[in-house]
Amino acid sequence: MSIATTQKKGFGAVLWDYLTTVDHKKIGNMYIAAGAFFFLIGGLEALIIRIQLIKPENDFISAGLYNEMITMHGTTMIFFAATPILIGFMNAIMPLQIGARDVAFPFLNSLGFWLFFFGGVLLNLSWIFGGGAPDAGWTSYAPLSLQSPGHGVDFYVMGLQLSGAGTLMGGINFIVTIVTMRAPGMTYMRMPLFTWTTFVTSILILFAFPALTVGLFLLMFDRMFGSAFFDVALGGNAIIWQHLFWIFGHPEVYILILPAFGIFSEIIPAFSKKRLFGYTSMVFATFLIAFLGFMVWAHHMFTVGLGPVANAIFAVATMAIAVPTGIKIFNWLATMWGGSITINSAMLWALAFIPSFTIGGMTGVMLGAASADYQYHDTYFVVAHFHYVIVGGVVFGIFAATHYWYPKMFGRILHEGLGKLSFWLFFIGFHLTFFIQHFLGLMGMPRRYWVFLENQGLDTGNLISTIGAFLMGLGTIVVLINVVYTAVKGKKVSGDPWDARTLEWAIPSPPPEYNFKQLPLVRGLDPLWIEKTEGKGKMTPAEPVVDIHMPNGSIYPFIMTIGFFIASIGFIFQVDNNVWLLAVYFGMALALGTMVVRSLKDDHGYHIHKEDLEREAD
Amino acid sequence: MNGWMGKIRAVLMLSILSLVLAACGKENLTALDPKGYGADTSMDMIILTTLIMVVVFLVVIIVYSIVLVRFRRKKGQENYIPKQVEGNHTLEMVWTAIPIVLVLIMGVPAVMTVFDLADESEASDSINIEVTGNQYWWHFNYAGEEVVTSQDLYIPTGEKVYLNMQSSDVIHSFWVPSISGKMDVNPENVNTMYIEAYEEGVYWGKCAELCGPSHSLMDFKVIAVSPEEFDQWIADMQSVDPADEPQDAVAQEGKELFEANNCMGCHAIGSSPSAVGPNLTNFGDRTKIAGFLEPTEENLVDWIMDPESIKPGNKMTGKYPNLSEDEASSIAAYLMQLKPSEVTPESVGGIN
Numbered sequence: 001m002s003i004a005t006t007q008k009k010g011f012g013a014v015l016w017d018y019l020t021t022v023d024h025k026k027i028g029n030m031y032i033a034a035g036a037f038f039f040l041i042g043g044l045e046a047l048i049i050r051i052q053l054i055k056p057e058n059d060f061i062s063a064g065l066y067n068e069m070i071t072m073h074g075t076t077m078i079f080f081a082a083t084p085i086l087i088g089f090m091n092a093i094m095p096l097q098i099g100a101r102d103v104a105f106p107f108l109n110s111l112g113f114w115l116f117f118f119g120g121v122l123l124n125l126s127w128i129f130g131g132g133a134p135d136a137g138w139t140s141y142a143p144l145s146l147q148s149p150g151h152g153v154d155f156y157v158m159g160l161q162l163s164g165a166g167t168l169m170g171g172i173n174f175i176v177t178i179v180t181m182r183a184p185g186m187t188y189m190r191m192p193l194f195t196w197t198t199f200v201t202s203i204l205i206l207f208a209f210p211a212l213t214v215g216l217f218l219l220m221f222d223r224m225f226g227s228a229f230f231d232v233a234l235g236g237n238a239i240i241w242q243h244l245f246w247i248f249g250h251p252e253v254y255i256l257i258l259p260a261f262g263i264f265s266e267i268i269p270a271f272s273k274k275r276l277f278g279y280t281s282m283v284f285a286t287f288l289i290a291f292l293g294f295m296v297w298a299h300h301m302f303t304v305g306l307g308p309v310a311n312a313i314f315a316v317a318t319m320a321i322a323v324p325t326g327i328k329i330f331n332w333l334a335t336m337w338g339g340s341i342t343i344n345s346a347m348l349w350a351l352a353f354i355p356s357f358t359i360g361g362m363t364g365v366m367l368g369a370a371s372a373d374y375q376y377h378d379t380y381f382v383v384a385h386f387h388y389v390i391v392g393g394v395v396f397g398i399f400a401a402t403h404y405w406y407p408k409m410f411g412r413i414l415h416e417g418l419g420k421l422s423f424w425l426f427f428i429g430f431h432l433t434f435f436i437q438h439f440l441g442l443m444g445m446p447r448r449y450w451v452f453l454e455n456q457g458l459d460t461g462n463l464i465s466t467i468g469a470f471l472m473g474l475g476t477i478v479v480l481i482n483v484v485y486t487a488v489k490g491k492k493v494s495g496d497p498w499d500a501r502t503l504e505w506a507i508p509s510p511p512p513e514y515n516f517k518q519l520p521l522v523r524g525l526d527p528l529w530i531e532k533t534e535g536k537g538k539m540t541p542a543e544p545v546v547d548i549h550m551p552n553g554s555i556y557p558f559i560m561t562i563g564f565f566i567a568s569i570g571f572i573f574q575v576d577n578n579v580w581l582l583a584v585y586f587g588m589a590l591a592l593g594t595m596v597v598r599s600l601k602d603d604h605g606y607h608i609h610k611e612d613l614e615r616e617a618d
Numbered sequence: 619m620n621g622w623m624g625k626i627r628a629v630l631m632l633s634i635l636s637l638v639l640a641a642c643g644k645e646n647l648t649a650l651d652p653k654g655y656g657a658d659t660s661m662d663m664i665i666l667t668t669l670i671m672v673v674v675f676l677v678v679i680i681v682y683s684i685v686l687v688r689f690r691r692k693k694g695q696e697n698y699i700p701k702q703v704e705g706n707h708t709l710e711m712v713w714t715a716i717p718i719v720l721v722l723i724m725g726v727p728a729v730m731t732v733f734d735l736a737d738e739s740e741a742s743d744s745i746n747i748e749v750t751g752n753q754y755w756w757h758f759n760y761a762g763e764e765v766v767t768s769q770d771l772y773i774p775t776g777e778k779v780y781l782n783m784q785s786s787d788v789i790h791s792f793w794v795p796s797i798s799g800k801m802d803v804n805p806e807n808v809n810t811m812y813i814e815a816y817e818e819g820v821y822w823g824k825c826a827e828l829c830g831p832s833h834s835l836m837d838f839k840v841i842a843v844s845p846e847e848f849d850q851w852i853a854d855m856q857s858v859d860p861a862d863e864p865q866d867a868v869a870q871e872g873k874e875l876f877e878a879n880n881c882m883g884c885h886a887i888g889s890s891p892s893a894v895g896p897n898l899t900n901f902g903d904r905t906k907i908a909g910f911l912e913p914t915e916e917n918l919v920d921w922i923m924d925p926e927s928i929k930p931g932n933k934m935t936g937k938y939p940n941l942s943e944d945e946a947s948s949i950a951a952y953l954m955q956l957k958p959s960e961v962t963p964e965s966v967g968g969i970n
Contacts, residue, residue, distance in 0.1 A: 063931070064831045067828070067831060135831075141788075143788050143805060144788040144829060144830065147788060232806045238804065238805060239806065273691075274700050274701075274703065275703070277704075278705040281705065281714075303802050305801060308733045308736035312728070312732045315728045315729065315732060316721075319725055320721055322717055322720075323717045323721065326713060326714075327710070327717075329678060330681075330713040333678070333681045333682060334703075334706070337681075338700055339700050340695060340698050341686070341690045341691055342691050351686070354682060355678070359675065362671035362672075362674065362675055365667060365671060366667040366671060369667050369724055369728040370728060370732045371660055372660050372663035373799075374798070374799020374800055375795065377791075377826065379826065442642075443644070443647070443649070443795075444649060444824065446824050448828045448833060450832075451834050451835070453837070453910055455644070456643075456644045456822075457647070
């Protein structure tokens, strides 16, 4: 496999390439593409929810279907859209930022992707084969989730279990990569903020996902094998599910928002032409947010009846998160202060993020005041709050990253006009949709309401909200058009189209398979900027041109995932008929057998020879 | 709580009174117009935290606007490189310290109010009501009074009423926004909260924890009456004899059908603690049918004929033989004349 072979390949060859690839850039692209696909599904579900709520006592969809919609919207968006798209960017960009040729475990990276993808596919198959999708909310509280008829919740359990395993692998992989594979001179305190947030996020994944795994495991046994962990009548305890879920669920919020913080911490300095203000405090604020993120899960449970002592402690801990978050907001503002700000699509998203996310953070502090939360809890106020955080923070971050890194990943630049159009549609739609919901909640509209009644003062607010949702949908469509247009006719760009600061911009766009022909020597924070302003304008190599050791592609991760996927389906349906246990045995045998083969067979990879590298033009 | 914060609140309330009246939602439903102790306490915290947060937001927005106006790249500056500032210790200390102070300002009253709202010291001397959440209706048992009802919870104004709440199936959450914040109703333990209504009236209650398809239809009401009227109502409820024959002939037939179809297997009339289905003792006085329909005989007939189409997933569907429309309307006539008391939702102003 020579790097010189760039001639067109047939569809089959391309497909095989992607099925077997262990290249972090291709895996990153697949994460983003699959995440975008699920984002569209989740978005359609959101629009159906908003159509149902366009007027009082509407009957666009039935009550049962509505509960399936809200469950699938939440689950899809959190687990199969936001998380994987961010992991995609981490995959595609983080190794480039630290001057690495790949992640530490390329094989594991591929396995992680396929597990996530088939987890998402499995969950969505519930619409067709589950007798209805899961309908107990994305939080799937017991005992409602135990009572839920059909196989919907079973699909939820197995789908999340599969993808959760994949995400956990990704987290471990990133931690090892960042600890062991930084280029010469890339000390921890010279790492770009996006790499830092990838690192901290991965640590969060490592500690948070096992709690979810345990919870899902117990739920699986309650639903499929007659245990009674959450069955009160048989001595179980339903509240335990809430603890397990939120011990995972609250850090999950930071798993989503910290990478977004990282993205903005790259974009704002790049387009302000200034180094990040207060780099050290940004790093420590990230750690502090991550640490506190594990200490506040019970603020989702203020109304459960944990008692005043627990509520008081968790209230104060929750409010304390405002401090490091505030530090970040002011550091971003100070970065721009005195800068020379260019406003393009990527920067527009970053600029819109600051006030939008500030509102989400503010309502977060307000929710933290437990005695006020007794009113906010489980109302549209909460819906508004977490959409301000997740959309105003995470989705804005994803769109910003798309515009910022698209040239690096694909060598073409997204269309500015379409970029701005999509921004304004989405931005206006977003605030129209969610700002009014703060008031709807306080005016007495609980969340997850299939209908709201006539003559309760909720009509106008809900109508406005629905209109806004459609604007967001339009904005998303324009982003899609932009991506398709750019892929076909977009302007080609050089390696460093933004005159940016970090290492990924020191190599060609799109990067070659091996990323860096010679590993670079890093002389400080913003290494490329240092070389551009004080050095030769390009990175100094830290090694001569030598043979580059590359890992071989492998179909094993895909086969293992197929095995687990078949076994999951077997688990779901063996409740109805024991014959399905055969699928469990077959699937597990396939997966474990592939693992054995993989373990016993040596794979030394291959080398790209230095003669080939030298033949490549710089 | 009502010292300095009361003053802030008075000023704020005056200044935004028009806004509040115009846009804070339906009276007796909205949390923004508190009419009970819990809602009031929560509102104090909502106002305090909102004020502080709006100030923070304004600071952010002012800095942000200055940045956007002053520091945009101008024409002819394409090669201008700004000074690369690492940071500023004083500034960073300031924007770390001020938020800490703000968190303390909010945290202390938050903790105080949390303990205040969880205070159970007066429970033994107060009215205690056992609340049971069911898919998709509410059961109320007045402890020690031999009074049982459902859907409409009668309480006296001006005193703390303790609710001891448990669910018979999945988790529900008891929320009367105008009177008090919510508390979950769990299957495994009894949660206690108190509510206190300041004024007489009919207040909307909602279930606030997803509990199945008809979660959004699990409405109930709190009827706050004067203490004298409350005593009257208790006495009236206690004197109900389920065996009393109705005056009206159709209603009499309805009573026979009610018995013949074993409706009492689930629905008690009188103070029987049975709670498979809603207690119907004062059904004729109820604000709504099935929690949200207008209390008319037609609606009740529709409900009896096909409850599933009205409240999907309810537990009544299929539990009794098919009834003809005539039979259903006789039963409706019987139920609608169950009006044991002069103290009704109408007598405190009705539902608006």
